[in-house]
Amino acid sequence: xxxxxxxxxxxxxxxxxNGQPKGTDFAAEGNxxxxxxxxxxxxxxxxxxxxKYYMKCLSVGGMPHKLPTSxxxxxxxxxxxxxxxxxxxxxVFCMIRSSPTLVEINFQMYDNKKSPVQxxxxxxxxxxxxxxxxxxxxxxxxxxxxxR
Numbered sequence: 001x002x003x004x005x006x007x008x009x010x011x012x013x014x015x016x017x018n019g020q021p022k023g024t025d026f027a028a029e030g031n032x033x034x035x036x037x038x039x040x041x042x043x044x045x046x047x048x049x050x051x052k053y054y055m056k057c058l059s060v061g062g063m064p065h066k067l068p069t070s071x072x073x074x075x076x077x078x079x080x081x082x083x084x085x086x087x088x089x090x091x092v093f094c095m096i097r098s099s100p101t102l103v104e105i106n107f108q109m110y111d112n113k114k115s116p117v118q119x120x121x122x123x124x125x126x127x128x129x130x131x132x133x134x135x136x137x138x139x140x141x142x143x144x145x146x147x148r
Contacts, residue, residue, distance in 0.1 A: 002033060003033045003037055003038075003041060006038065006041035006042055007041045009041075009042070010043070010044070011044060012042045012044065012045065013042075013044050013045060013046040013047065013073070014045075014046060014047040014049075015038075015042055015045055015047070015048050015049070015050075016047075016049040016050075017049070017050045017051060017054040018049065018050075018051040018054070019051060019053070020051070020053045033057075033058065034058055034059070034060065035058045035059065035091050035094075035095070036067065036068065038058060039067060039069070039071060040068075040069070043069070043073075044073050045071065045073060045074055046073050046074060046075050046076065047074075047075065047076040047078075048074060048076070048077055048078065048079075048095075049076075049078040049079075050078070050079050050080065051080050052080035052081075052082065052108075052110065055079060055080055055081060055082070055088050055091075056082075056085070056088070058091070059085070059087040059088045059090075059091045060087070065094065065097075065129070066094060066097055066098055067094060067095075067097075067098040069098075070098050070099075070100065071095065071098050071099040072099075072100060072101060073101065074095075074099040074101065074102060075101055075102060075103040075104070075137075076102075076103065076104045076106075077095065077096070077099065077102060077104070077105045077106070078106040078108075079092060079106075079107055079108070080107075080108045080109075080110065080146075081107055081108070081109050081110075082109075082110055082111070083109050083110065083111050084111060092107070093130055093133070096133060096135070097130065097132070097133045100134065100136075100137070101137055102135060102137060102138050103137055103138065103139050103140070104138070104139060104140040104141075104142075105138065105140070105141050105142070106140075106141075106142040106143075106144075107142070107143045107144070108144045108146055109143060109144065109145050109146065110145070110146040111145075
């Protein structure tokens with residue numbers, strides 16, 4: 001339903017997906033709507049704000065190294081990111097790499113202590129893979145760490 005709604009709003013420039021859905025397993029395995037789908041629905045997006053529950057849902061299934069189309073209008077990126085989730089970290093780097101006009105990045109990071117395999121971004125990311133990432137317009141970077 002979200003994909004249908006967003007697809008019918010071609011001029012949408014601000015997307016904020018926050019909160020925790022109640023009563024359902026929001027990031028269920030049957031979900032087919034991913035970040036790639038989201039960005040195809042909102043090509044003029046300037047501001048993206050996504051909470052941890054939506055990050056989990058939209059990052060199911062992995063992320064390409066680079067998005068099929070550049071997010072040339074995205075200037076403000078606000079994300080809740082789990083430090084232990086490879087898919088979420090990969091999506092973050094992919095979004096940054098595909099967003100040449102970012103002015104502000106704000107991460108609220110958290111550690112999922114319930115994760116059966118304790119990993120850190122250093123375990124599964126190689127900085128050489130991201131040497132082409134340029135943040136020439138970035139003015140503000142905020143990183144917060146939420147303790148659980």
